[in-house]
Amino acid sequence: MNHDATPATAVTRPERRAFRSLHRLRVRWAEVDMQGIVFNGHYLMYFDTAVADYWRAMALPYTESMRTFGGDLYVRKATLDYLASARYDDVLDIGIRCARVGTTSLLLAGAVFRQDELLAAGELVYVFADPATQKTKPLPQPLREVLQAFEDGAPMLSVRTGNWDELGADARAIRTEVFVQEQHIPAELEWDEADGACVHAVAYNRIGAALATGRLLEHVPGVGRIGRMAVRQPLRGAGAGLLVLQALMQAARERGECEVLLHAQTSAASFYARCGFVARGPQFDEAGIPHVEMVRGL
Template structure:
């Protein structure tokens, strides 16, 4: 195997607890490395695994796992675990993995999964939409789309995600989450290829040439996947199209570095909103 055989990689560092008395990675941990990588592979597909499988009416069960040892990894090595969907049968999927230290191939694997009914664990045909997602990813196709619209069009999906993130995860009172702006502002949602909403945000009306982005939320299992950034950029484009010169947002302090990477700068003093530390951030829109 070569690195060029893979589109997807999961990076990890070998920990002290994973080496044996020979000071090399204990053989059983390699399977754990590949299992960790395949969980991250599903995130690369923009699929929150549990919810996606529920929507597809099945789940995946390991049928066979094969490890091919070529060379050993050692304590503190930085490793890249490549993963790809190699074949899809009627009810089975074959994933191939490769473990690399820089360009050196160390360990390979083959994982055979069967798509099955969770209640009976009897096999079922792989759903066509899942087949298309897997084949599309390996072909380099995008795994999400972003659309804008009003609350009547997008509110059901956007509202469900906001409830999960702000009310259930962050314990923000419902009375503070919903307001009159929702009915009149522009909303954006990012969807995966199953149609599930995985990120959302909204663009308030401009004041003195400044728009305000708010209610940014990303599915908790899919953060750091670029989905929030995609929503921000679409809302910025909408602001620019209507002639706004600047965009502001109230960033939670925990997300400040995320917005800084998108070109936003802190403005003024920090403050609390709904009991959570925030900072206003702004970005000038280029013509």
């Protein structure tokens, strides 16, 4: 990533491999014009959608992260270079990367690919400003560091494991948001005495925000039980849940357990299946939500 305050005047034509963040979408009927191709204005919508995925890939929930940074980003300039046509039902991958960081602005480069074919390239110049006054401000150093680390291929999340005294405040905040507020699980069902005896795991982003959590307790000798797995909504699909799950399975291995089980919400069962868990027994109701027991050997 080149640190230069002056954006390039010509849109470059990048290759697919230049992008760490790629958002996949399928062209809808409403997005094609009378010529049967994607209307030119929709490419900006595609880029804007992919930018949201870019922030998710950096493990930065956009709204709260901007509050932490003390400002917000505003589009100053958008440039598009149309090379070939996307058509109805095409599967497209929209790449976004940070190409340049200036004093108060940053340049995001975008590209639209159909497989390896480059259909369009673009550049979006954002300025960092005070939302109240709309006056520009220097880009915060923590934001610069996250952008640089992401483009360098560094991990965006880290996981800490520990007891309730060490991690309980962050775990409680995530579980309250996900289970009590979002899923409407009664608070009296969410909190129990087991928290004090569990190994807890919490995933943090590079600016210290807690984004996902889970816990491990002994089910029976030699078998661990993973539970209270929760990922904050803005980061779902970004790998935070997988890192927490892996950390808890590693904690179970270190305790000498040979198997772990969990009660998966049926909507999340496919995630656990991809992680090697196998469903066991019939579906059942827990806290008003359908679940299935799943197990995996260690």
